[in-house]
Amino acid sequence: xxxxxxxxxxxxxxxxxxxxxxxxxxxxxxxxxxxxxxxxxxxxxxxxxxxxxxxxxxxxxxxxxxxxxxxxxxxxxxxxxxxxxxxxxxxxxxxxxxxxxxxxxxxxxxxxxxxxxxxxxxxxxxxxxxxxxxxxxxxxxxxxxxxxxxxxxxxxxxxxxxxxxxxxxxxxxxxxxxx
Amino acid sequence: xxxxxxxxxxxxxxxxxxxxxxxxxxxxxxxxxxxxxxxxxxxxxxxxxxxxxxxxxxxxxxxxxxxxxxxxxxxxxxxxxxxxxxxxxxxxxxxxxxxxxxxxxxxxxxxxxxxxxxxxxxxxxxxxxxxxxxxxxxxxxxxxxxxxxxxxxxxxxxxxxxxxxxxxxxxxxxxxxxx
Numbered sequence: 001x002x003x004x005x006x007x008x009x010x011x012x013x014x015x016x017x018x019x020x021x022x023x024x025x026x027x028x029x030x031x032x033x034x035x036x037x038x039x040x041x042x043x044x045x046x047x048x049x050x051x052x053x054x055x056x057x058x059x060x061x062x063x064x065x066x067x068x069x070x071x072x073x074x075x076x077x078x079x080x081x082x083x084x085x086x087x088x089x090x091x092x093x094x095x096x097x098x099x100x101x102x103x104x105x106x107x108x109x110x111x112x113x114x115x116x117x118x119x120x121x122x123x124x125x126x127x128x129x130x131x132x133x134x135x136x137x138x139x140x141x142x143x144x145x146x147x148x149x150x151x152x153x154x155x156x157x158x159x160x161x162x163x164x165x166x167x168x169x170x171x172x173x174x175x176x177x178x179x
Numbered sequence: 180x181x182x183x184x185x186x187x188x189x190x191x192x193x194x195x196x197x198x199x200x201x202x203x204x205x206x207x208x209x210x211x212x213x214x215x216x217x218x219x220x221x222x223x224x225x226x227x228x229x230x231x232x233x234x235x236x237x238x239x240x241x242x243x244x245x246x247x248x249x250x251x252x253x254x255x256x257x258x259x260x261x262x263x264x265x266x267x268x269x270x271x272x273x274x275x276x277x278x279x280x281x282x283x284x285x286x287x288x289x290x291x292x293x294x295x296x297x298x299x300x301x302x303x304x305x306x307x308x309x310x311x312x313x314x315x316x317x318x319x320x321x322x323x324x325x326x327x328x329x330x331x332x333x334x335x336x337x338x339x340x341x342x343x344x345x346x347x348x349x350x351x352x353x354x355x356x357x358x
Contacts, residue, residue: 003288097276109182
């Protein structure tokens, strides 16, 4: 499968996972792909914590408010620091989002599945993210903004419906059709 | 080259480009990869405009404040709408950043180079982004937040220095070394 086919074959997976552990080497390759994402002014605001210790995973899922059972045998926690790129400008959201996309692609490339979980541990639910940060021993200036399960899917992976190409992509100007 | 090698081989390219046009089919594949990125609550807040018309490109580079000469023969303009995912929560920044990372990877996969240009047309320089939006004929609720040149590099592609792995990636807890 080439790169673009792989990009098109990635979908958010919300099913159960097989109880098969993820080798550390695979986790490391995935994490290296995440860190290879660009960052605004090369500030590298994103850090990553891979978790495969069952007791830590269980604590994290308790903080998240989901049963640990049936979840993936590994997780990547996406950590950010709101570092300024220049003046009052920071690109930390863009930085971690690009890193997450790399992680998701690398996860699928290695034969695993995942899903971008952000809204359920941030914003109104940021208390959950803070609990996770505490479990992981993070200093106060580091935030957990997302977690990605990593494991082999037990269920089918189904794409979500997307708007047609012509509603989101144009050539040389707004709503100008591709030829 | 496999997916992870390709992710690791992508670097921000700021050099000149060869005056060799990019086939429409390649642009289309790249744009499809961009649109395949996930989006918060599947809101698909990102749209893309590929530009390969020299007169439009020249107008855009004038708005950006850079000479058109020596630039890439194509550009992808990343357009966003600040649509709420739920309540007062929007993930439009995460959405377009994930789309941009897919675009950059697809660009490199097809043998081209690019660079994420965002800060120079947003924030303090958002007047430039507004000018670009006007040239492209975008409605008022659509913003141009980034442009990506697409072309064959004329110069060498060099990686930027990054922090060592151990400073950004840990196992099962903050600053816990990989084993």
